[in-house]
Amino acid sequence: MDIKMIPPEDYCQVHQLRDYCFPNKYIGARREDFQYWIEHSITLGAYDGQKVVGQLLILPLNITVHGKSYAMGGIGFVATYPEYRQQGIIKKLMTAALLKMRENGQSVSVLAPFSVSFYRHFGWELFFEKLHYSIPKMLFPNFGKQLDVIKRMSFECRDNGLYRDIKDFHNLQALTRNGGMLRNNAWWQRIERRMPDSHLAAYFNSDNVAGYIRYTIYNEIFEIHDFIAEDLLAEQAIWRFVSSHAASVTSIKGITSSDHHFGFHFKEPQFKREVVQDVMIRIVDVLSFMQQYSWQEMQEPLYVRIEDSFCAWNEHIFKINKDGNVSIVETNSIPAMHMLALPINLFSAMMIGYLSVSEAVEYAHKQLTQELIERWQLAIPTEKPAFYEYF
Incomplete structure (x- = not known):
């Protein structure tokens, strides 16, 4: 199965796959809109020979996180034909999408899940409760x-x-x-x-x-x-x-x-x-994200170890200095009691303000001193996120 950018001559196949896999066929203005985003997004396809059998779009969008605007990849129109499911096609597409977003400087990604557990597996997490x-x-x-x-x-x-x-x-x-x-x-x-x-x-x-x-x-x-x-x-x-x-x-x-x-x-x-709860978020590039982050009060450096099985570039120990400068620490000599350790999905929900530090630690089944939890909580803005867009 070949995963690659879909060229213009195959855009008609993107429409066919979308119309087959989603409940309503696009016509008129909606079809024109979908065509626009096919042309202006990163449109990835899974090919069986010359046939597009799986696809996703990465829309070039943005999101404000605690006062800073981040380049964001909006994942949408994820689909495969029924006869090609259970073959790992979506996994290959999602893995390729994460790499593409990092290459394009999109350090954050948002999507609307058809299954929370499915996308949580790839590192996305719920971050907004819509009323x-x-x-x-x-x-x-x-x-x-x-x-x-x-x-x-x-x-x-x-x-x-x-x-x-x-x-x-x-x-x-x-x-x-x-x-x-x-x-x-x-x-x-x-x-x-x-x-x-x-x-x-x-x-x-x-x-x-x-x-x-x-x-x-x-x-x-x-x-x-x-x-x-x-x-x-x-x-x-x-x-x-x-x-x-x-x-x-x-x-x-x-x-x-x-x-x-x-x-x-x-x-x-x-x-x-x-x-x-119908939107999920993921930090694609932890170093880039934290270098832009609006850090608050810090009396001494903080350390965090990220667990991310789909983005090897995130699996490091990161040091955040008092001035907000972030770097990768190439050592495992830091005692566990001085370091926060989280999987990427919970780290993402925490950094955008949806989860508190203590909640993220609890859901990750980690042990952390109350003093360190409080130091992290002082460093992170507390405003809850609200995201109303749909794609």
Whole structure:
């Protein structure tokens, strides 16, 4: 089985494999969008002769980790034909993908798993608890009457100036939110192709965007796909706008983070909520990742040994100096009591802020002194990540 980059003359086979293995066939704008990402991603294929029998795409994206934007490989459209399964094809594709991402400087990878245990085996780990909510009309948020400055547009009837302001606001906020993703024009075009009926509404404070939502209205359901506000006043103004649709919609649906005290300031916050875990993260290149990391308080150097059976370049002992400089230590003379040792999946979840140090150590079935746990916890920012993009 040959694993290689799929050339343009075989792109039609990528479409065929995707359409066969996924529940809905892409047509129209969605097919155009998929074609764009085939052309602009690292598109790997497993070949049986001239036939593409397995594939995955590595989308060139980014993720903000504690204030730093990292090049990120978004793994998507992983598939093999049924008659070729159980032959290790996906393992070969994933191994090749990790090497490609490292070569391209993508030190982090994110994917949406069809099986958590399957991708955990390759070093990815859950890192975000997404809260789906549904608010019936009788419980719509009520923040009183106030004349807010709201400007609205849709993809079908675009206001180019407003659209530019919203996109700029989104990226400014993404840089300040752990787990945020900067959206370039290509990503906004993807959203438009996949959800052409979207509306966007922005709240303005002193002539500047202070919050926005992207939403659709179908079958009397007001569904929110983006909701970003810079403060509580902006959030309340947007909720006033949403609730103003009460005459034409019967429920509000959306997603937020389970770590956010969602609905706490609503008069009636007792509505349906469901927590979903559908994204996983992996550090591809530990040295590169930690060299860029926003280290916090350190009184003395820290040491960590990484266990990573799929990325030999990560299987080292790393030293983090008080100034944040990170290097590989070529010795095993460091006493275990002075060193953190973790598998790559738990290390990844810990470094992005999803797991505390003590939780990562416990799940890894390791022994570590309380003093060292506390030193590591002081060195790592504590903000929980929130990642809402889908690919």
